[in-house]
Amino acid sequence: MAIIKVVKKSGKTKSSLKSAVEYIGEKACNTFGINCSNDYHQIVNNFYETKEYFNKLDGRQYRHYIQSFAPNEISKNEIMEVANRWAEKVFEGHEVYIAIHDDKDHLHAHFIVNSVNFINGKKLHESKKELEYKKEINDEICREFGIKQIEKNRKIGDIVAYDKDKYEVIKKGADITSLAEKILEVSKVATSKKEFIAKLEKEGYGIDWNDNKKNITFSIPVSILKGKKNKFRLSNLEKTFNIPLFTKENLIEKFEINKSMANNIKLEDINKKMGYSPEEKKITTEVERKIEINSFKISKNNGIEL
Known part of the structure; x- marks a missing residue:
């Protein structure tokens, strides 16, 4: 399935439009030109x-979009x-210049869209x-051409980055990679949101987790930062590495399982110390059974190692 990206650095001058x-x-x-020339x-x-x-010469001159496909996913x-x-469907009334590039190991299309509707x-x-x-709309059109949603076939941890250079950087260990590894490491032992945040902050990571906000944002410590982007x-x-655990809901569920497992270990220790008989261990066994069922569900659905 093609991925649509917006190039944020769309200029405000005539020369920036010309350069793009x-x-x-x-x-x-x-x-190909829609409502404009094919010649750049x-x-x-x-x-x-x-x-x-329309006397609208000021401000943003154009918008730049990129439609990227996976290698060998589509023909020229x-x-x-x-x-x-x-x-044609999403930029009705606009002039759109389309350029297909094959300079990477995957085909991709560039769109330069006039900011003023003609x-x-x-x-x-x-x-x-x-x-x-x-x-x-992009997804709908791709499905019509038999191009399926590739995320469904991805394995846990598979990287999505259709820029080959970016893919290699992530694979070799970029800041985003070290952050993902640290979150996985801490999530294996944290038994609550509070403990999760505390453990990350102790190692210098920043975390903005507000229950009223949709997204959780992490920041990389300056001491280990390699690139310019630190948030x-x-x-x-979750999208980059295809790790289902990386959502608010799944992290909280993981903390609950960690907490239940920790409590079960404590009960087992008490049983051993007190020398309980098999009959007296029924309540502990029932707790263990529930934990095993929940652990299986989470590991099966989210692909996380418990």
């Missing part, structure tokens, strides 16, 4: 005719059709909800 178009146009193996040399003029007509002919259908003159503003809608969301870790 030339970059993707020169490297393209195939191009003409795109800036096409876009500015619309901007001048198919990717242009998928890209074209997606752009029908109504409105600027392109995008909320999170609107971006999610665009991604849903990562738990949801990004």
Whole structure:
């Protein structure tokens, strides 16, 4: 399944638009223009005719999107059709320049979208909800072409990064990798959210876990930081490494299991010290049975080692 990414550094000058178009146009193996030229040399003029007509020359000049496929997931002919259908559906009334790149080990499409709608003159503003809608449309079109959701076939710990250089960095041990390893390590022993946070903070990691917020955010200690980015969301870790444990709900469930197992060990110690008979151990045995059932469910559903 194709992944849609937004390039955040979309410029606010005519020269930035020209640079972006030339970059993707020169490297393209195939191009297509929706409501504009197929020739990247003409795109800036096409876009500015619309901007001048509606007197909207200031602010963001364009939006840049990338549609990435897994290696050998799609052909060059198919990717242009998928890209074209997606752009026509989600950027109605906009000029869109599409460039297909094959310079990586996977095919991907670049989209440069005029920020001004040529029908109504409105600027392109995008909320999170609107971006999610665009991604849903992408998924629908991919399914029509028989391209399945690859996440369903991924193994626990498989890395998703369609940029080969980024993949190698993560694989060799980037900051995001060390953070994921540390969370797994602490989650194996923590018996509560409070203990989980305390153990991470003791080693210098920052954690913003607010029950009223959707995301949990972690920060890397300066002492071990290798790159520039020091903050990562738990949801990004889950997507990057395909580890189901990396959600609020599953972490809390894991803490409860750790707590139950710890209590069971204490009961077993008491039984040994007090010399309880088999009949008197029934309550302990029942606790053990419930823990084994819960542990099996969690390990089966979440792929975590207990």
